[in-house]
Amino acid sequence: MAEEALALGGPSPYGSIPVPPEPRKGLFGGSKPAPGPSPEMMGMTEQLNGIAARIRVSEERFNELRKKMNFIEQNMLANHKKLLGELKSSNEEIDETRHKLAEVEDRVITIIKELRLTARKTDMDVMRRYIEFWDPVKFVNGDQVEKIVKEILEEQGLLIKDSDQNI
Numbered sequence: 001m002a003e004e005a006l007a008l009g010g011p012s013p014y015g016s017i018p019v020p021p022e023p024r025k026g027l028f029g030g031s032k033p034a035p036g037p038s039p040e041m042m043g044m045t046e047q048l049n050g051i052a053a054r055i056r057v058s059e060e061r062f063n064e065l066r067k068k069m070n071f072i073e074q075n076m077l078a079n080h081k082k083l084l085g086e087l088k089s090s091n092e093e094i095d096e097t098r099h100k101l102a103e104v105e106d107r108v109i110t111i112i113k114e115l116r117l118t119a120r121k122t123d124m125d126v127m128r129r130y131i132e133f134w135d136p137v138k139f140v141n142g143d144q145v146e147k148i149v150k151e152i153l154e155e156q157g158l159l160i161k162d163s164d165q166n167i
Helices: 004-008 041-116 123-135 142-156
Strands: none
Touching: none
16 A cells, blocks of 8 residues: 555655655657646745754754853853952961961960069059158268268267277
8 A cells, every 4th residue: 555655646654755756658658847846845845944944043042052151161160260269368368367366365465464463553552651651862871871970979079080090
């Protein structure tokens, strides 16, 4: 049956595309002019051309999308690399800040220890009272004491003026 369909120019068993019939000879022995494409063939050709055009458009869109994806991927990699560098720099700054903070804490502790060793206001008030009580301005040194003793002895006449010796 498939052979008859092929011989008669009917549908092909391989699909809906008809197989062209074999050329026939006319009444007078000459060949008939070749008939133009059938309307079914014209419709199928138009459909194939439409499908091919759609495929080309889809391929172009796909290629454009692939280019855009590559561009986006390169930008993402560049931004990732940049962010990693900034993150590393920030971590270094944080570490440096922590180190400086530790140094400041050590200095503050040292200052606190030194302040604990200094005299308090109450201690200074006690010292001022003692100094006011003793009044060291009235203290004399050894030379002044000798001079005063000599003057007193001379007044009493107990000191010999010719020599520096006492009686």
